[in-house]
Amino acid sequence: MQKSEDVTFGGSGLDRAGELRGNIPELARAMQAPGTRAVALWRGKPLVAGDAELCLARLPLAHPAFADAARPPILLGREEGNAVFAHDISGWDPDGQDLSKLGAFVDDSEQAHPAMPGGHRFAELRRIMTRLGARDAELAATAKAIHGWHATHGFCAKCGAASEMHQAGWQRICPACGAHHFPRTDPVVIMLVTHGNRALLGRSPGWPEGMYSCLAGFVDSGESIEAAVRRETLEEAGITVGPVRYLASQPWPFPSSLMIGCHAVALDDTIRLDPNELEDALWVTREAVAEAFAGRARHFLPARKGAIAHFLLRNWLADRLD
Template sequence: MRLAETVTFGGSGLNRAAELRGDAVAQADMLARGRVLPVWRGKPLMQADGLGWVGSDSVVLHHAGAPVFLGFDADQPCFAADISDWLPEAGAEAVQAGFMDTSVQRHPGLPDSFAFAELRAAMLRLTAREAELAATAKAVLQWHRSHGFCAVCGAASAPVMAGWQRSCPACGAQHFPRTDPVVIMLVTHGNRALLGRSPVWPEGMYSCLAGFVEPGETVEAAVRREVWEEAGIRLGAVRYLSSQPWPFPASLMLGCAAEAETEAITLDPAELEHALWVTREDMVSVMAGTHPQIKPARKGAIAHFLIQNWLADRLD
């Protein structure tokens, strides 16, 4: 797909400079002259015009864990740091439960123009480079928070290699950030596309079907299995289109196109609340937000990207 990497969080050509991760002297020098993206409980620091970078001596980082080296934006070294141990002052907005947290948190050591915000709510206002940096920061820092102990012997592990590895001092095991592959598929049958909705989604919201790739499974097999399990539809040809890093918390969405060989829908109620075939004509109004029953997938998500390009005949 020629437009594959224009998806949100797609490749911006970030120079990750992996060869410098093990160079402690270079890392210290780059941190001193570089910039740091603080992340609080999965929320990157934002400003009105993009990400909220701070210097390595910022008061915000007094609560920070070991910084992770993200790479270079032009000649600028970029790092991320988890400050999730910081507690907002009394009276700060509480983190909201639900489909997406829309609350923001402000640090007293920063101007009011800075705030920690949910990345899904802010991703469309980021440049391609900012989006890649933010996705990388959020995913790697979340991995550190959830993998603090050795999976081999259970001892506490420590970050090494500029945050791109954890080392166990007890048994010597080395652990690396994980990414979970997820297939998401635009299933078509003639002039129609298949949409489904999870019971926990906002009222009326529909999207492409998706599911995790299982061990020992190809991408194509995962597409066919998931659609059969969730909707009872048999697929024919399956082809890969595009991928999207999706750091919620650490998925890689593998976008595919699939041709349905059957059309009768048999739902798995544990996975889907509803699924239906939508004609191309109706999908135009869905994507425009004018359909009376169906709301589109969130802008910035690969499902929205795939459907949009299907309508424009750009899935090549």
């Protein structure tokens, strides 16, 4: 698929500076360099600035707001020769600001830290992801995913002792038993299942009214991508799938998935829904999907812009899957 790296969160060509992670002297020099910057997170929300042209904020490592950091800065990579880190200041309590929508499917609240420059605020990444440039989106996704891993994996999975951060944030080591732990990424297949001129779409409970998306599911241990596509489609909708081909992937830091986009051809079209998996599933024609993307569908909303499901459906409509 020629446009596979145009998907949100991928394709910016970030230099991840892997050789610096274990080089303590060079890492120390990078942290003290005048051009070094850090992006900030608060409860998973990146710090952004601007309105019409939204950008991921980059601050000096010595910025006073980082006094609330939950852990040492994590190296994200290098931009134009300068190191970029990520700080998590989730310990900050935004007194008097709207926190009622935190964790909701749609969180349009924003929080402003008093020590940050004017116009800087924390915003939900899913809501703003399409307004960020490719580099900013990749940095934000990486920062959210890696800090999310540290927040939930502070103890050794082998012996239960508290582990310690190493390799500039890209490894945890248990001082009790010596076990090494690495950031978790969960492979998820997401499939554009077609049958002639129609695509199979489903919806999960709790989604906004009318929203439908491509079917998806986690890859089992010992399972290939193709097998996962066939199993998940059969389990969720009762549809048997024949040929499967890979199209594109997308890092999805909600919290730590790698979405593996595939095209699958259905061998039948009789939906046998598993209500434990989906609230509903239906076949939708190209024309109906095009109407929905144009905002003219009355009872059908496509996957949100920025998600790989939206990307796959748009390329299907444009006949660009090859």
